[in-house]
Structure formats: structure tokens, C-alpha cells
Amino acid sequence: xxxxxxxxxxxLANEFNKDATRVGWHDETLWWIRQKRDKAAHHLPEWEQLRxxxxxxxxxxxxxxxxxxxxxxxxxxxxxxxxxxxxxxxxHNEIVLSIVRRHGVNxxxxxxxxxxxECHLNPYLQEHGIEVIDTDLGERIVQLAEEAPSHIVLPCxxxxxxxxxxxxxxxxxxxxxxxxxxxxxxxAREHLREKFLTCKVAITGVNFSVAETxxxxxxxxxxxxxxxxxxxxxxxxxxxIEKIIPQRKHLGVFLRLLTRSATGQPITTYSSHxxxxxxxxxxxxxLVDNGRSRQLGRDEFRxxxxxxxxxACFNTCPVYRRSGGHSxxxxxxxxxxxxxxxxxxxxxxxDLPFASTLCGSxxxxxxxxxxxxxxxxxxxxxxxxxGYAPVVKKMGMAGMTFTLxxxxxxxxxxxxxxxxxxxxxxxxxNKLNPWYHQRELPEVPESSFGEWYAKNRKKKSS
Amino acid sequence: xxxRDKILAAVKANQPSWKxxxxxxxxxxxxxxxxxxxxxxxxxxxQVHFVNDYDEIIQLIGTIYGMSKxxxxxxxxxxxIAEIQGMYSAPATLADVALMIMETTLAVAxxxxxxxxxxxxxxxxxxxxxxxxxxxxxxxxxxxxMHRAYEQIGTATYGFGSFIAGPSKTADIEQSLxxxxxxxxxxxxxxx
Numbered sequence: 160x161x162x163x164x165x166x167x168x169x170x171l172a173n174e175f176n177k178d179a180t181r182v183g184w185h186d187e188t189l190w191w192i193r194q195k196r197d198k199a200a201h202h203l204p205e206w207e208q209l210r211x212x213x214x215x216x217x218x219x220x221x222x223x224x225x226x227x228x229x230x231x232x233x234x235x236x237x238x239x240x241x242x243x244x245x246x247x248x249x250x251h252n253e254i255v256l257s258i259v260r261r262h263g264v265n266x267x268x269x270x271x272x273x274x275x276x277e278c279h280l281n282p283y284l285q286e287h288g289i290e291v292i293d294t295d296l297g298e299r300i301v302q303l304a305e306e307a308p309s310h311i312v313l314p315c316x317x318x319x320x321x322x323x324x325x326x327x328x329x330x331x332x333x334x335x336x337x338x339x340x341x342x343x344x345x346x347a348r349e350h351l352r353e354k355f356l357t358c359k360v361a362i363t364g365v366n367f368s369v370a371e372t373x374x375x376x377x378x379x380x381x382x383x384x385x386x387x388x389x390x391x392x393x394x395x396x397x398x399x400i401e402k403i404i405p406q407r408k409h410l411g412v413f414l415r416l417l418t419r420s421a422t423g424q425p426i427t428t429y430s431s432h433x434x435x436x437x438x439x440x441x442x443x444x445x446l447v448d449n450g451r452s453r454q455l456g457r458d459e460f461r462x463x464x465x466x467x468x469x470x471a472c473f474n475t476c477p478v479y480r481r482s483g484g485h486s487x488x489x490x491x492x493x494x495x496x497x498x499x500x501x502x503x504x505x506x507x508x509x510d511l512p513f514a515s516t517l518c519g520s521x522x523x524x525x526x527x528x529x530x531x532x533x534x535x536x537x538x539x540x541x542x543x544x545x546g547y548a549p550v551v552k553k554m555g556m557a558g559m560t561f562t563l564x565x566x567x568x569x570x571x572x573x574x575x576x577x578x579x580x581x582x583x584x585x586x587x588x589n590k591l592n593p594w595y596h597q598r599e600l601p602e603v604p605e606s607s608f609g610e611w612y613a614k615n616r617k618k619k620s621s
Numbered sequence: 622x623x624x625r626d627k628i629l630a631a632v633k634a635n636q637p638s639w640k641x642x643x644x645x646x647x648x649x650x651x652x653x654x655x656x657x658x659x660x661x662x663x664x665x666x667x668q669v670h671f672v673n674d675y676d677e678i679i680q681l682i683g684t685i686y687g688m689s690k691x692x693x694x695x696x697x698x699x700x701x702i703a704e705i706q707g708m709y710s711a712p713a714t715l716a717d718v719a720l721m722i723m724e725t726t727l728a729v730a731x732x733x734x735x736x737x738x739x740x741x742x743x744x745x746x747x748x749x750x751x752x753x754x755x756x757x758x759x760x761x762x763x764x765x766x767m768h769r770a771y772e773q774i775g776t777a778t779y780g781f782g783s784f785i786a787g788p789s790k791t792a793d794i795e796q797s798l799x800x801x802x803x804x805x806x807x808x809x810x811x812x813x
Contacts, residue, residue: 188796205646212643219642225633238780244625296802297793313793320795340797348803355803356713382749382789382804389746390712400628405642407774411767412645414784415731425661425732426767426786429749429804435780437745448628456635 165488167510167549169593172482185317186480192313193474195423196524203419213412214528217465220403221455227370227403228446234373235444238435243445248278251447255280255362255395258443259289262393264359266290268351270377270384271298272364273311273468274397274447276490277503280362291362292354294383296347303330309484311491312421312470317483351383361387365398365444366467367413371406374434375444378417378427385431393441396433400446401455401464413467416526420469454502459537463498465527472521472531478514487511494521498534501542509547512538551593570609577603645768654730654763659812661733665787666800667808675699678757678811682722685809686753690719693751695741712746721751721805727773728758731766734786735810738779745781754788754805758812 176182200206220227232242245251251274259267267284269275269291281291281302293302297314301307303326308314315323324338333346363384368375375396377384388394404413418424436442454460473479473493484492489500489508494515500508512535521531542548548556562572579586580603588595606614622630659669668685672678675698682702686692693715694703699722709715727736735756739745748754764770774782789804800806 192796205648208646212646215640215643218640222637222640224636225629228629228632244623244628246624246627250624294803295793296791300793313796315793316796318795320797323794340794341799343794344791344799344802348801351803352716356716380789381791381802383802385749385783386746386803389744389749400632407776408645408768408771409642411771415767422792424665426729426734426784428665428786428789430734430784430786432779432782434778434782437739437780446628448624448631452628452631452635455632455637458637461637 165507168482168486168488168514169510171486171488172478172514175483175486176481181319182481182483185483188316189474189480192422193471193524196420196471196474197423199419199423199425203415209412209416210526210528213416213467213526214465216404216409216412217527219405220401221461221464223405224400224403224455227405228400230370231368231373231403232446234371236373238373239442240373240436241441241443243443245445245447245449247449248447251278251397251445251449252280252283254445255397256284256287256289258393258395259284259360262360264289266292266354266358267360267362268292268294268354268358268383268387268391269362270364270379270387271295271314272362272397273491274364274399275362276308277449278397278447280397292351292358294351294354294381294387295379296344296381296383299347299351300326303327307485307490309492310470310473311468311493312473317485352386355383355386355390358387359391360393360395361391362395362397363388365396365402366417367404367410368398368402368444369405369407369410370403372434374407374432375402376410376414376430376432378414378430380424380428382429385429388431388433389437391440393443394433394436395443395445397445397447400448400451401466417467417469420471420524420526450503454499457502459541460498460502460534462529463495463502463531463534465529466495466499467527469526471524471526475520475524477516477518477520482514487514494531494535495529498531498538501538505542505545505547509542510549512536512542513549513552570607573607573609577605577607648766648768650765654765655760655812657730658728658733658758658763659810661730662787662810665733666790666798667733667787667810669810669812672811672813674813678755678813681809681811682720682755686720686755691717692720692722693718693747694722696722696724696757706743706747709744712744712750715744715746715750718747718751720753720755721747722755722757723748724757726759726762727770728763729765729767729770729784730763732784732786734770734784736770736774736782736784738777738782740779748783748785749789749804751805753807753809754785755809755811756785758810760812 300315309317320338327333365375497511519532692703725735788808791802
């Protein structure tokens with residue numbers, strides 16, 4: 160789902176890095192959230208056991224997904240829920256549009272759903288004359304700014320309160336210059352309450368769905384999913400097929416991990432279990448594949464489907480914190496997004512697995528123990544072998560391969576490099592060489608190891 | 622082949638060989654459940670009152686919230702100060718509810734959540750649309766953690782159920798915590 164024409168991560172990160180003060184602020188804010196996560200995790204002696212259990216439950220889910228999907232469908236239908244299947248983003252969007260059209264409405268409320276971002280549902284519906292009102296405060300803010308969320312849990316983490324104040328002044332008529340979070344939140348509450356009370360159709364995402372009972376769970380702190388769903392005549396819930404868990408009791412494991420990992424809270428304010436539509440209401444579930452069954456078949460990348468979208472890997476990632484969510488040019492940014500996106504489109508997202516230091520911090524905080532940094536490394540190999548490596552990298556690697564496989568050439572090249580760096584460093588250390596943008600080389604030695612060894616061995620034997 | 626069959630066939634072809642699911646952590650820290658529950662509630666922005674009987678609760682509600690606004694309760698014991706929930710023509714008619722008073726039979730010490738299902742509510746939106754929320758919890762209803770909570774819920778056949786932990790909140794603007802995002806601006810928990 161890419162529009163081919165976009166800048167790569169490094170170029171977009173450069174733009175973000177022009178404002179050093181903001182980068183510092185972004186970095187510190189996210190690190191603070193990471194520390195809150197640590198505090199919450201360390202509070203539970205069984206934390207590691209919980210992570211292992213969650214990961215093992217997900218192993219079971221992936222190994223038995225076909226049966227669980229069938230069971231979930233059967234139970235949901237029995238509960239009076241209408242079940243739809245969408246092979247890709249296009250079909251998902253068409254299903255939503257057909258439901259909305261059937262009810263003859265031209266606007267709807269939506270709570271947070273990364274799947275609908277992945278499917279680009281909002282622009283699709285807008286093209287067809289349907290207004291989508293995002294009701295999560297952060298998502299409403301980026302929607303008014305005509306931007307995409309930059310973080311899956313904290314959609315407007317890149318925005319300063321003054322910018323939000325200006326947006327609200329323009330769109331909601333709040334007084335100019337007022338940037339008080341309490342005041343702005345109250346203004347949004349009033350603005351969105353009117354939408355909740357008048358919209359007949361509500362869309363929500365799904366955090367977990369239970370194969371055994373056909374119910375699905377939606378977690379929010381704001382209560383926007385519940386306000387939308389319970390006030391609407393029609394509730395549409397959109398979920399990726401990997402969101403299934405076997406039994407209701409397994410929710411206990413995931414609800415204990417999710418918010419502690421995300422924000423350091425012990426649980427979200429609302430963990431709502433939807434099993435049947437309320438009397439007179441229509442409830443729809445759209446089960447979306449969009450590349451997930453393909454990822455399931457990739458041995459090395461399958462584990463990425465365990466993700467519960469907590470965002471812990473974003474908050475801990477030194478690259479994400481300093482490059483911002485928009486530099487990933489995909490709905491799900493950060494380390495996990497970088498291993499999910501190439502499955503959707505290898506060419507468009509070939510840059511993302513390289514947007515990492517491979518430090519492994521993401522894997523260490525992941526509540527379902529996805530080997531994120533190892534998958535980033537594996538994707539690099541797959542991308543290079545498939546011919547999708549970034550051009551500059553490809554040229555550099557080809558040059559290195561050529562040189563390293565020819566000992567004589569290697570010796571000459573080494574000598575030439577040492578001479579150049581010692582006498583005319585500006586030839587390589589200049590603006591045209593991207594390697595030097597954030598790096599300095601140490602001082603060059605006088606001789607290579609080969610030369611040193613030859614000389615010293617001679618000395619010893621003489 | 623329709624999309625359903627196509628997806629299911631692809632999943633079946635690509636899913637790895639079967640792995641069993643594990644047992645759940647055998648946690649049950651039953652010490653100080655009441656004080657842990659009330660401490661957690663304080664940490665997540667809720668107000669806690671220990672009470673002896675309903676008269677005390679009614680008195681406290683009068684002091685905290687006043688009596689002049691629209692109050693809805695699930696329990697007829699509150700008939701003196703509240704409208705007892707009924708059948709409503711549309712959930713949107715509840716937009717002016719100032720306070721919702723509910724009771725729960727299950728509460729969780731580790732995260733301050735109370736469990737409420739639509740068996741107790743005539744409209745699901747009530748705990749969310751009210752400006753404020755009050756919940757009555759019996760001490761015996763408090764369990765240690767979510768594993769014990771789901772043990773208790775078992776195979777209940779609710780249409781809708783929710784764990785609610787404190788007032789509605791957001792920190793989307795520069796991570797400043799604000800209570801009262803879309804749901805109740807406060808939650809008062811009466812433990813008896």
C-alpha cells in the first residue's frame with residue numbers, strides 16, 4: 160500500500176533532525192514513558208513468566224489459527240454478530256463503505272484502529288463522500304492537522320501543545336494562544352460529544368478476540384470506543400486475523416501486559432468485552448488478512464504476528480526517538496513497523512529494516528518476546544538478495560565485495576585510503592559522502608596490520 | 622473461491638505445526654487485598670471511601686456531588702436521591718446524566734478495575750456517558766489479579782462487559798494527564 164513516491168527513512172529523519180531542541184524533547188518524552196514501563200514491569204515478580212506465557216499462547220495461536228478463526232466465526236454468528244472477511248485493504252474498505260451506504264449516512268465516528276490506518280480507510284471513505292471523525296484525542300489532533308499518527312499508542316507525540324492550541328483555535332474556535340492541556344481536552348470533549356450523540360455508525364478496532372466465545376475486547380483510556388459503540392445503531396469492528404486468542408482466561412495474561420508495556424499503567428481505564436449487539440443494534444466484525452497469511456508462512460518473520468501493538472519497542476528505540484514516527488512513512492512505525500511493512504511491499508519499505516542500530520532493546524521490552532532486532536537483520540538479507548537494497552548501500556556493498564575478494568587490490572586500496580585520509584581528508588570527508596554526516600573516523604594508522612605483522616615477524620626471526 | 626475460503630485456505634497452508642498453549646502463571650497474592658485495591662485506585666485518579674452502610678453512601682454522594690442534577694442508580698436503595706434506571710427510547714437521551722451509581726461483584730486489587738456487565742445495566746452507555754461515576758464494592762468482591770478475575774467470570778454469557786479502572790483519562794497533549802476525556806471526569810469507589 161505505498162505511493163511509490165516517498166523519501167526514504169534517512170532523508171525524512173534528516174528533516175526531523177533540523178530542529179535539535181524538538182528532537183531532544185521527543186527523545187526525552189519517549190524515554191520517560193519507557194521508564195514508566197520499567198517501573199510497572201519491575202513491580203510484578205512474575206513479569207518474565209507473563210512474557211513467556213504470552214509468547215507461548217501466541218505460538219499456539221499461530222499454529223492453530225485456521226481452527227481458531229473458524230471457531231471465532233461460529234461463536235460470533237451465534238451471538239448475533241455479522242462476520243465479514245477481507246482478503247486485502249481494498250476489500251476491507253469496500254465492506255465498510257457498503258455497510259455505511261446501506262444505512263444511508265454520510266458521517267461516522269471512529270476510535271483508534273491501526274488496521275484502518277494500514278488500510279487507508281479514512282481517505283477512501285472521504286473520496287466516497289463519507290466523513291470519518293476520529294475520536295481518540297490524539298488521533299483527532301493529527302486528523303485536524305491533516306497528518307498521520309506518528310505513534311500507535313501516542314498519535315500526536317510529535318506535537319507541541321502550542322501547535323495543538325493553534326489547531327483548536329482554527330477548527331474548534333478556542334481562544335487564540337490558549338495551550339493548556341486541561342482546557343484543550345475539555346474543548347475536544349465538548350466538540351466530540353456532539354458527534355457521539357448524533358452519529359449512527361461507529362467503527363472501533365479490536366485489541367483481542369476470543370475463539371472460544373466469539374467476543375472481542377477493545378481497550379481505551381478515554382472511553383471513546385464505548386461512547387461511539389453504545390450510542391450507535393451500527394458498530395463495525397475491524398480486526399486483523401492475528402488478534403485471536405484461544406480462551407477468555409487468556410485475556411488475563413494480555414491485559415496484564417498490554418498497558419504496563421505501553422504507558423506503565425496497570426490496565427487501561429476501559430477494557431470492554433463485546434459479545435453480542437445490544438437489542439436493536441447491528442454489530443459487524445471484519446476479519447482482515449492483508450498479507451498476514453503470507454507472513455504466517457515465512458518461518459523467519461512469523462513471530463511479528465504476535466504483536467499486541469503496545470508501542471514499547473517505539474519508546475525504547477534510539478532511532479525512533481530521534482527520527483520521529485513520520486520518518487517511517489508507514490501506518491505502524493518503529494521497530495515492529497519495520498519488520499511488518501516489508502511483508503506488505505518489499506520495494507516501498509526496503510529502507511525500514513536499515514533504520515535500526517540492531518541494539519536489541521526492542522526485543523528486550525517486547526511483552527510477547529518477538530525477536531524484533533533479529534528479524535530486522537534477517538529482512539536486510541532478504542531485501543539485498545531480492546534486489547531491493549537502497550541504491551547507495553548496494554553500490555557500496557558491491558564495491559566492498561569486489562575489493563575484499565581481491566587481496567592485491569585490497570592492499571592497494573588500504574594504502575590509498577590511509578594516504579588520502581592522512582594528507583587530503585577533505586576528498587572523502589565532505590558533504591557529498593553520507594557516511595560522514597554524523598560520524599568521524601579515528602586517526603589513521605601509519606601502516607596496515609599486514610604491513611605491521613610482516614615487519615615485526617621479520618624482527619623476531621632475525 | 623470467496624475471500625473467506627481463500628483466507629482460511631492460505632492460513633491452513635501456512636500455519637506451522639501445532640504447539641500447545643501453556644498453563645497460566647499460578648499467582649494468588651491474597652494479602653492485603655482491600656488496602657492494595659484502594660491504594661491502586663488512588664494512583665489511577667479515583668476517590669475511595671470506606672463505608673458501613675447505604676445511608677452513609679447516600680450522605681457522602683450528597684456532599685460530593687449535590688442532589689440537584691440527574692442521578693441514575695442501578696439499586697432501588699438509592700430511590701431517594703436517584704432515578705432508578707429504566708428503559709430508554711434512545712441511549713442519547715442519557716446525555717445529561719450527571720452521576721451514575723453502580724454496584725459490582727468483582728474488583729481487582731492489582732489494577733483497581735471493577736467489572737460490570739450489561740446484566741446490571743439497562744443501557745450499556747450509562748457508565749461512559751455520565752459526567753461522574755460512583756461504584757459500590759463489597760470487600761469480599763476484591764480478587765488479587767486478572768487471572769483470578771477471569772476465573773470468577775468463568776463462562777458467563779454477558780452480551781457486554783467491561784473492566785473499568787478509574788475515571789476516563791488522556792495524556793495525548795504533551796503527556797499531561799487530564800481526567801475526563803470522553804467518559805466520567807471522576808470515579809468514587811465506596812468500599813463496604
